[in-house]
Amino acid sequence: MSDDEKQIRVLIERWAAAVHAGDIAGTLADHAPDIVMFDVPPPNEGVRGIDAYRDVWPGFFDWQAQGATFDIVSLDIEVGGDVAFAYALVLCGTAEEFARDPARRLRLTLGLRKQQERWIVVHEHHSFPLDLAES
Template sequence: MPSNRKSGAEAEISELIENWARAVREQDLDGVVAGHVEDMVMFDVPPPVQVRGIEAYRETWPPFFDHQNSDSAAAFDIVSLDVTAGEEIAFATAILSCGTREDLEENPEPRLRLTVGLRKESGHWAIAHEHHSFPAES
């Protein structure tokens, strides 16, 4: 019978990602950046196509916070999160409800897709790659 319990690595990674999402909601820039490796890479929805390095990653968040500040009911909530972990490498996929009240009224389905690649550094899991995407509108 399969177990719904997460392994130690899966639980640690889930907590890391949940803390990251909470930091985004709280607009805690240091919290958003925490838990990432220095040479991380991000593929995001708005330009640029790719972001390399923790400082460049840090610079991408204030414009998003400004967008979210336009509405006190803006959301950035994990709806589902799945983690697969090996000894030194792991990945996670998540679906998030993300947007302003107006965004979510127009399209209430949770639709931000998140894929995260992680590696173990000094005995702790850290995010090495983030990929954010929205489904293409048809």
């Protein structure tokens, strides 16, 4: 594993721990001022900029405080020069959701850029598979 991959892995694991703890400062750390995020809940066009990114987390933290989990199951990282992407599967849900669907996993993709010898997240995408049987 390269030094860049190690740095990115630490960054993502630190971010996930902050999300799990409901730590807004830690969640925002290492994110670009012009971050773009596509999330599970609306708005469908995503959120743009660190202020809009900050605004989506309190509702998630409130939901998570009711007993939901947010734990990385697998994480893969690809680095090419000053850009990288990472993709992960995350246990994200309540006990009731996992009882209904034990295989439930949040899909996470992150795009990163190296600036001034430091990796930052410039794009974040969260999704759940669509169960066509329920549609």
